[in-house]
Amino acid sequence: MPDANRKKQVLRAIIDRYIDTAEPVSSKSLSAELSLSPATIRNEMAELEETGLLEQPHTSAGRVPTVAAYRLYVDELMQRYRLTLRETEELNRALRNKIDDLGKLIAYAGRAASELFGLPAFALTRPAAETTVSRFELIAVDPRSFIIVALMSDESVKNKLVRVVSPIPDGLLTRLSAILNASFTGLTAAAISETLIASAERASGDRLGLTAIAAQFLIETLSDSGGGEYALSGASRLINYPEFRDPDRASRTLEYLSGGAPPGGVMPDPEDGRREKISIGTENEAEELHGSSIIVTRYALGDGADLLVGVVGPTRMDYARLLSRLTYIARGLAGLPPDGGQEL
Amino acid sequence: MPDANRKKQVLRAIIDRYIDTAEPVSSKSLSAELSLSPATIRNEMAELEETGLLEQPHTSAGRVPTVAAYRLYVDELMQRYRLTLRETEELNRALRNKIDDLGKLIAYAGRAASELFGLPAFALTRPAAETTVSRFELIAVDPRSFIIVALMSDESVKNKLVRVVSPIPDGLLTRLSAILNASFTGLTAAAISETLIASAERASGDRLGLTAIAAQFLIETLSDSGGGEYALSGASRLINYPEFRDPDRASRTLEYLSGGAPPGGVMPDPEDGRREKISIGTENEAEELHGSSIIVTRYALGDGADLLVGVVGPTRMDYARLLSRLTYIARGLAGLPPDGGQEL
């Protein structure tokens, strides 16, 4: 009796079909595909419904997968989708104009993903816990202004133009630079204290408050990159999907997504080895996302920092294909060899 | 005979009402407000309709303003809206966390505007025609990498981390820096020629192609800031408005707005003195925006560069109020004194 196994096949067929059509799937429509009579399929369906894997919008409609069914699907059932040559070419083309600037990378990644998937997508960096400044450089612009350039431990570069009212005495910038490099490199935001700033100020003979300004910049920069950068693109593409035709529903979801912060709880935990995380419907923390699913893939940028790219769609989204493509572009963006047409 | 004048009053009342309710306005509903009988108002309406300022969705519905009517409204009829104290406080609060970094300013401006208006908003900088680099600085990081820092004529700072395969000889960076500052400052993108690069390369004794890399960076930076920065926020807020309940329509508009480029033809011309420009419905270049209106305000950032902030809404949007608020925040963002509760 191939029972348990066949049940899964039926379930998979239902989910595949539903992902495709967004409409309740009937026993009859699967009959040919599964080489079983509608009646048999109905029996299986009835049992799957008892298990909580299927549900009926109303008597006499087809069945629709539940969240539990999708969970089972992504964990066991779905066939890893293999990118076609044409797809990899398309993805490569999209990746070709890569960007060195990390800030832009994030915006770009989100946009590229969104365009390629026709769905909202986001990207963010999660820096290594302790980003620090590894090097300062002060560049005089004119007597009353200079630029602070900070080379961060993750190799990004931050800068700020500083303007003061009175002219900066000769040599002050050089002394200040030496002191900054001596005292403020390698520090986390928490380690910067008032006393440290005060002693640096004394040591440099700085009477203009430049040290304080530099320290302020430093703190902002450190805590800023502590949050990482986040960009969401193409939020409005969601409304192309029938499940979001209802404007109220779409509105709530979009409002949440556009909130400027990454969706809660969807990030793959760096501790477990998984590169990707899929959050389905009600598994999402945010109530606004209970009707959506999110796939996030993670890639190491070196130095403990991560690049995360995610795509948001209706719960019935094409998990297999999206996962493959997302993995591919996240790799590409993270600078790893994308490895042509490998099976993912 | 107070005819022409009264006609305008009627028209204004209709537009005010329609902005508020989004529903065709009937003669009866205006009767009290205008102290005229419905019949009289109907007569005026009929004439306004002949002039092309009103139209009827169907025979027995109220009237709806046409694009021409809105045009007349914003040019002559509308009462400048005076910000309330509460509003200025709210705007001030939103502006308080201002930002020095120009790149972030743009993103922030768009977001703030969008949140304050509940509508999509965008911001962009339009640099002075000829942004150039006024100063280069090269910072060695380790033997195989260094940072190029370019101080631009508009006082923004750009940088790039450069990595090469073989170690960089002592002194090369200093020589290169001198040459860059001597030969490449004050140039527009168009002025950078192959021969210029080649001669700089010879002069610096550079065998690693660093000069070429620097030139490349320079060209990118110049042409990049030639376009200015652009950020759109809150596109999806549009669907909260009844005229965009139709998902297809909303989708088309949103797709266009999210295209990553500022909407065509909506920028105030720097030549005429106007600070703001309002594009109503079919006045917009893009067919996708024929159902929307856009208000853009411009503010000088000094040095010939402009900050533009715009808001997108349905054609019946509250022009007067939005214009006032937009002007206020654009000023605030551009660093001008926002000038309390002045009449705008």
Added chain:
DNA sequence: GTTAGCACTCTCGCCCGGCGAGTGCTAACG
């Protein structure tokens, strides 16, 4: 020039019945 009155038009919401899709159940079949 303004207004009251009235007939007319058109939309919208509602109810209703027929249709079709899909099911659950039962009974027959291998």
Added chain:
DNA sequence: CGTTAGCACTCGCCGGGCGAGAGTGCTAAC
């Protein structure tokens, strides 16, 4: 015992018809 054919049943969807209501245009009186 699992599978399948047959059949009655349920329920959403669609189209037509109808009445109510809103708003107008016109005419005639003020």
